[in-house]
Amino acid sequence: MMRMLVTRPEPDAQVTLARLRALDIEATAAPLMVRETLDASLPPPDGFAAVVLTSANAVRSLSDRGVLADYAHLPVLAVGDRTAREAEEAGFAKVSSAAGALSDLVNAIRISGLKGPLFHPTARHQSGDLAKALAPLGVMVATAKIYDMVAIEALPDAVLAALADGSIGSVLAYSRRTAEIFATLAGALDPAQRRRIAMLCLSEAVAGPLLEAHFHRISLADRPDEDAMMTLALAVAREQTAP
Structure with missing residues (x-):
């Protein structure tokens, strides 16, 4: 299963990681802001x-x-x-x-x-x-x-490499500013790599900067809360593992 990337600041990132793992979804945290x-x-x-x-x-x-x-x-x-x-x-x-x-x-x-x-x-x-x-x-x-x-100055090298090679296939974005930072820090990804990444967004406002940065696989939570993001994450994970 491809991993998901949690971009929330700490300590919220650890809460989201725990919830994803409870759903049997492998995930990595790379907080984009401190x-x-x-x-x-x-x-x-x-x-x-x-x-x-x-x-x-x-x-x-x-x-x-x-x-x-x-x-x-x-x-x-x-x-x-x-x-x-x-x-x-x-x-x-x-x-x-x-x-x-x-x-x-x-x-x-x-x-x-x-x-x-x-x-x-x-x-x-x-x-x-x-x-x-x-x-x-x-x-x-x-x-x-x-x-x-x-904002952090750069994505960890291991995270950027995993986004590029597809081992991280999804990214959770909870705020518009987080999405803006991610779009900037992921600027080294080529168009094909951007098209492959599933961006899971809390709201339409969060998705805006990602659309502008040519990320095409964008999904929105039904409601702007953590429960809805987990429902979305589970649906995307099942889609990625479907035969």
């Missing part, structure tokens, strides 16, 4: 109606800064179930999940009736602008960029 906590100024928790989390990395970075307890009494609105679990495990008492993407989170905030202000700890590079999306609803958002996801 999280760095930033020394950004943070607003005091007083006066916020809730904390909005668009990534579990925000929780980890608040913990790194030693300030998580300052905000733990506030309700949390998380973009997805994984981020919600991370917040609960970190000590936030009241956590809800939009179980989807940014648009689902915006809709959940609209339904909640919260008018803010909301505290949004986030990454330096954001795939979507939450404050802009909530502006038409009259919801004020205080954004603090508290971590950066730094």
